[in-house]
Amino acid sequence: MSIRHGASRPAIERSSYSPPGWQVEQVEMNLVLARESTRVTTRLTVRRNPSDSGASAPLELNGSGLETESISVDGRRLSTEDYRIEGETLHLELPEDRATVETVVTIHPAENTALEGLYAAGDMLLTQCEAEGFRKITWYPDRPDVMARFRVRLEADRSEFPILLSNGNCVESGELADDRHYAVWDDPFAKPSYLFAVVAGDLAVLEDTHTTASGREVTLKVWSDPADLDRLQWAMESLKQAMRWDEQRFGLEYDLDIYHIVATHDFNMGAMENKGLNIFNSRYVLADPETATDADFEAIEAVIGHEYFHNWTGNRVTCRDWFQLTLKEGLTVFRDQEFTSDLRSRGVKRIQDAANLKARQFLEDAGPMAHPVRPERYIEINNFYTSTVYEKGAEVVRMYQTLLGREGFRKGLDLYFRRHDGQAVTCDDFLAAMADANDTNLDLFERWYRQTGTPTLRASIRREGEETVLALSQNLTEHPDNRGIGALMMPIKVGFLDADNRSLPVTLSGEDEPGPETRLLVLDQPQAEFRFRDLPEEAVPSLLRDFSAPVKLIFDWSAEELARLAGFDPDPVNRHQAMRRLSERVLDQAIADAQLPNNLDLLEQAWTAVFDDDSIDPALAAELLTLPTENELAQERDPVDVDGIHRARSELRSHLAGKLETRLLDRIDELAPQGPWSGDGRAVAERSLHNHCLEMLALAGRDSGAGRAREQFESADNMTDRMAALRALVLGGHDATAALESFEARYRDNALVMDKWFAVQAMKPHGSTVEKIAELRNHPAFRMTNPNKVRAVIGVFAVHNPVAFHRADGAGYRLVGEALHELDELNPQVAARLAGAFNRWRAYGEKRSAMMKAELEELAAKPGLSPDVEEIVTAALGVE
Ligand code: B3K
Ligand code: ZN
Numbered sequence: 001m002s003i004r005h006g007a008s009r010p011a012i013e014r015s016s017y018s019p020p021g022w023q024v025e026q027v028e029m030n031l032v033l034a035r036e037s038t039r040v041t042t043r044l045t046v047r048r049n050p051s052d053s054g055a056s057a058p059l060e061l062n063g064s065g066l067e068t069e070s071i072s073v074d075g076r077r078l079s080t081e082d083y084r085i086e087g088e089t090l091h092l093e094l095p096e097d098r099a100t101v102e103t104v105v106t107i108h109p110a111e112n113t114a115l116e117g118l119y120a121a122g123d124m125l126l127t128q129c130e131a132e133g134f135r136k137i138t139w140y141p142d143r144p145d146v147m148a149r150f151r152v153r154l155e156a157d158r159s160e161f162p163i164l165l166s167n168g169n170c171v172e173s174g175e176l177a178d179d180r181h182y183a184v185w186d187d188p189f190a191k192p193s194y195l196f197a198v199v200a201g202d203l204a205v206l207e208d209t210h211t212t213a214s215g216r217e218v219t220l221k222v223w224s225d226p227a228d229l230d231r232l233q234w235a236m237e238s239l240k241q242a243m244r245w246d247e248q249r250f251g252l253e254y255d256l257d258i259y260h261i262v263a264t265h266d267f268n269m270g271a272m273e274n275k276g277l278n279i280f281n282s283r284y285v286l287a288d289p290e291t292a293t294d295a296d297f298e299a300i301e302a303v304i305g306h307e308y309f310h311n312w313t314g315n316r317v318t319c320r321d322w323f324q325l326t327l328k329e330g331l332t333v334f335r336d337q338e339f340t341s342d343l344r345s346r347g348v349k350r351i352q353d354a355a356n357l358k359a360r361q362f363l364e365d366a367g368p369m370a371h372p373v374r375p376e377r378y379i380e381i382n383n384f385y386t387s388t389v390y391e392k393g394a395e396v397v398r399m400y401q402t403l404l405g406r407e408g409f410r411k412g413l414d415l416y417f418r419r420h421d422g423q424a425v426t427c428d429d430f431l432a433a434m435a436d437a438n439d440t441n442l443d444l445f446e447r448w449y450r451q452t453g454t455p456t457l458r459a460s461i462r463r464e465g466e467e468t469v470l471a472l473s474q475n476l477t478e479h480p481d482n483r484g485i486g487a488l489m490m491p492i493k494v495g496f497l498d499a500d501n502r503s504l505p506v507t508l509s510g511e512d513e514p515g516p517e518t519r520l521l522v523l524d525q526p527q528a529e530f531r532f533r534d535l536p537e538e539a540v541p542s543l544l545r546d547f548s549a550p551v552k553l554i555f556d557w558s559a560e561e562l563a564r565l566a567g568f569d570p571d572p573v574n575r576h577q578a579m580r581r582l583s584e585r586v587l588d589q590a591i592a593d594a595q596l597p598n599n600l601d602l603l604e605q606a607w608t609a610v611f612d613d614d615s616i617d618p619a620l621a622a623e624l625l626t627l628p629t630e631n632e633l634a635q636e637r638d639p640v641d642v643d644g645i646h647r648a649r650s651e652l653r654s655h656l657a658g659k660l661e662t663r664l665l666d667r668i669d670e671l672a673p674q675g676p677w678s679g680d681g682r683a684v685a686e687r688s689l690h691n692h693c694l695e696m697l698a699l700a701g702r703d704s705g706a707g708r709a710r711e712q713f714e715s716a717d718n719m720t721d722r723m724a725a726l727r728a729l730v731l732g733g734h735d736a737t738a739a740l741e742s743f744e745a746r747y748r749d750n751a752l753v754m755d756k757w758f759a760v761q762a763m764k765p766h767g768s769t770v771e772k773i774a775e776l777r778n779h780p781a782f783r784m785t786n787p788n789k790v791r792a793v794i795g796v797f798a799v800h801n802p803v804a805f806h807r808a809d810g811a812g813y814r815l816v817g818e819a820l821h822e823l824d825e826l827n828p829q830v831a832a833r834l835a836g837a838f839n840r841w842r843a844y845g846e847k848r849s850a851m852m853k854a855e856l857e858e859l860a861a862k863p864g865l866s867p868d869v870e871e872i873v874t875a876a877l878g879v880e
Contacts, residue, residue, distance in 0.1 A: 071083065116829065117134075151185070153184045265786065334397040767807045
C-alpha cells in the first residue's frame with residue numbers, strides 16, 4: 001500500500017516554518033484491528049490558534065494511502081465539495097473557532113512492507129509513526145508542534161491478538177461477542193502524533209517494578225514473541241539502570257505508572273521512543289550469553305537507555321519542526337553516551353565515539369548529503385536521521401558541557417525543562433536556556449547549528465624566549481551555506497608531556513599559579529595565539545584531548561612524538577589518536593610504494609609497549625592495537641586505490657602479527673576463559689583483548705591463529721567467543737565450511753544469530769563474495785522484506801566489504817544496484833540508506849566511477865522511484 005511513489009517532491013526549507021492554524025485538544029480513536037483491513041475512526045476536537053493576522057486559516061490534515069470512508073464536522077457528513085485535497089494534505093474551511101472533526105478510514109497492515117504506519121510484523125500488528133507515519137493511519141495535522149491528549153480504543157479478535165497496547169494507562173477493557181475483545185488506553189500527557197503507538201498480538205511478558213526517587217512505583221513490562229521470553233532479562237536490567245541513572249545524574253523521573261518495551265523482528269531502525277510504549281528492533285532487546293555477544297549486551301543497554309531518556313528529551317519537551325531533530329536526538333545520544341560512560345569505561349567509550357564520528361560522520365560531511373546538525377532543507381525527513389544529526393549533534397551538546405562544566409550544563413538543562421515542559425521548541429531555545437542559566441553569552445555558539453562539513457583546526461607551536469606559543473586557526477569547509485558564518489566557538493583541551501613523558505601543568509603566561517594538566521582553551525576567532533610559561537622546549541603537545549570539538553586537527557608531530565603520545569598520554573582519546581596517526585603514516589607510505597616501508601621500529605615499539613604494559617585496561621589495549629579500517633583509509637583518498645589499501649593493510653597486519661606472534665599467543669593463553677561465562681566489566685574487557693589478538697593472528701594467515709580459532713569455536717560457551725572464532729576463520733580465509741555449517745545447524749531458528757552468520761560471510765574480503773551473496777539471498781532465512789536481513793547481507797557487503805563491492809568487473813555494484821530496485825518498491829527507507837553506498841562514486845578511478853554512476857543513473861530513471869531514494873541518488877549525481 002501507500003508507498004509515496006511519484007513525481008519529485010519539492011524540498012521544504014527551514015526558513016519557511018509557520019505555526020499551525022489549529023491545535024488539537026483531544027483525540028479519540030477507535031481501531032478495529034485486523035491484518036488485512038483495519039478500520040480507524042478518529043474524532044478530533046480542534047481549536048483555532050489565535051493568529052496575529054486575524055486570518056482564518058483552514059484546518060490542514062495529512063493523510064497518505066488512506067481509503068477514506070467519511071469525513072464529518074460537528075456531526076455533519078461532508079461531501080467532496082466541502083474540502084480540498086492537495087498531495088497529502090486535506091484543507092478544511094471551518095467557520096467557527098472550535099469544531100469536532102470525525103474521519104473513518106480503512107488501511108491494510110499486511111500489505112505495508114514499508115514498515116511505516118500500522119503494519120504486520122510476524123503475527124503482530126504494530127506501528128511506527130516517526131517522522132510522518134501517523135498520516136498513514138488516519139487524517140491528522142501530522143506535525144510535531146501539534147500536541148494533543150489521546151484516548152485510544154483497540155478492538156480485535158481475542159485469540160489472534162490477546163494483547164492490545166497503546167500509550168498511557170489502560171482505563172478499560174472487556175469481552176465482546178464472537179471471541180472479540182477491546183481495550184481503552186488513555187495517555188494523560190499531550191503529545192505529538194509521531195509518539196503514537198499501538199501493538200496487538202500474542203505476546204509474552206517479563207514484568208518488574210521500579211520505585212522512583214520520589215517513591216512512586218512504576219510497572220515495567222518487556223514484551224516479545226513467547227519463544228523469546230527467556231532472553232528479556234538483560235533488557236529489563238538495562239531499563240532499571242537507565243531509570244536510576246537519569247534520576248541520579250539529571251534529576252529526571254519517569255512520569256507514568258507503566259512503561260512497556262515491545263520487541264519485534266521487523267523494524268526499520270533500532271528502536272522508537274513512543275510515549276510509555278517503546279517499540280524495539282529485537283536485536284536491541286533479546287540477549288543471553290549463548291546468543292548475544294558482549295557488544296550486543298552493551299548496545300542493548302545503550303539503546304534501552306536512549307529510548308528511555310527520550311521520555312524527557314524528546315517527549316516531554318519535543319521538537320517544533322523536523323529541522324530541530326538534533327534538539328532531541330543530539331541531546332539524547334549525548335545522554336546515552338554518558339550513561340554508558342558512567343556504567344562502563346569512560347575512556348574506552350570516548351575513544352569509540354570519537355573514532356566512530358570520524359569514520360561515519362566525517363564521511364557524511366565529505367559527501368553529497370552533507371548538512372548541518374540542524375539541516376536547512378529536506379525532501380524526505382527520514383533521510384535526515386543521520387550521524388550528523390545524531391552523533392555530531394551529541395558532540396555539539398557535549399561542547400556545552402565542556403564550556404560550562406558539568407554543573408553549569410546541569411543548570412542549563414534544569415532551566416530548559418522548567419521553561420519548556422510540555423512544549424515543542426527549537427535548538428535556539430535550548431541554547432538560550434544554557435546561556436541564561438549560566439548568565440553567559442553563547443550567541444557565537446549558534447554557528448555550530450548552521451555550519452556544514454567538518455571544520456579544520458590547524459595548530460603550530462613555536463618558542464619565543466621562555467614562552468611556548470600555540471597558534472590555532474580554524475576554517476569551515478567550502479560550501480555555499482557556510483558563507484558569512486564566521487568563526488565557531490571551539491573548546492580545545494590541551495596538555496603537554498615532558499621529556500620523561502610526564503604530564504606538565506599548563507600555565508598561561510602571566511598566571512602565578514601552575515595550571516591544570518589538561519587546560520581548556522576557547523578559540524572563537526579565525527585564529528588566536530596562546531602563550532604558556534614554564535614548558536620545556538622539548539615538551540610534546542597533546543591537542544584536542546578528549547576530542548573536545550568535532551573538528552579535523554592538523555598538527556605536524558614527528559613520528560617519535562606520536563610514539564611517545566601513543567605510549568604515555570594520560571588522555572585515552574589522544575593515545576589512541578597518536579597510535580592511529582602513526583599507523584596511518586606507515587600505511588600511506590605502503591600504499592604509495594606498493595610495499596611496506598623498511599623501518600617500522602617506532603610502530604613496533606609502540607605496539608610492544610601496549611603488550612608489555614601490565615596495568616593497562618585490556619579493553620583499552622584492544623582499542624590501541626587496532627589498525628585503521630580500509631574504509632577509514634579510503635576516506636581521505638581520491639582516487640581510492642581499493643586493492644592497494646587492502647594489500648597494504650593486510651601486509652602491515654601480517655608483519656606486526658609475525659613480529660609479535662609470541663606476545664599475541666601469550667595474551668590469548670593468559671586471557672583464555674577461566675570458568676563459566678561472566679558479564680562483568682573485567683571479563684568483557686579480557687574477552688575483547690583475547691579475541692582481538694586471535695583475530696589478528698588468524699587474519700594475518702598465521703596457522704597458530706587458525707588453530708586456536710578452531711579450538712575456540714568448538715569449546716566456546718558463549719556467543720562472543722564463538723563468533724570471534726568464526727570471524728577469525730572466515731575473514732582470515734581459512735577453511736570455515738564445517739564451522740559455518742555447524743553454526744547454521746545450531747542457530748537456524750534464531751533470526752538474530754542467523755544475522756551474524758549472514759554478516760560474517762558478506763564481509764569476507766574476497767571477490768567471490770559477490771557470488772556468495774547471490775547464494776545467501778536464496779537462503780530460506782533471508783527475506784528482502786526484513787530490514788535486519790537486508791542490512792546483514794546486502795548492507796554489510798556494500799559498506800564493509802570494499803574488496804568485493806568494488807570488484808573490478810562491477811559485479812558488486814550490479815548486485816547492490818539490483819537489490820536497490822527491488823527494495824525501493826518494498827521499503828524506501830531501508831533502500832535509501834543502502835543507496836548511500838554509491839555516494840563516493842567519483843573517487844574510485846575512471847572505470848569504477850563509470851560503473852557506479854551507471855547504477856545511480858539507472859536508479860534515477862526508475863519509474864515511480866520513492867522520494868527517499870530519489871533524494872539520495874539525485875544528490876549523489878548532482879554538481880561536484
Ligand atoms: N526516534 C527514533 C528514530 C525514528 C526514525 C524515523 N525514520 C529512534 C531514536 O532515535 O531513538
Ligand atoms: Zn533517539
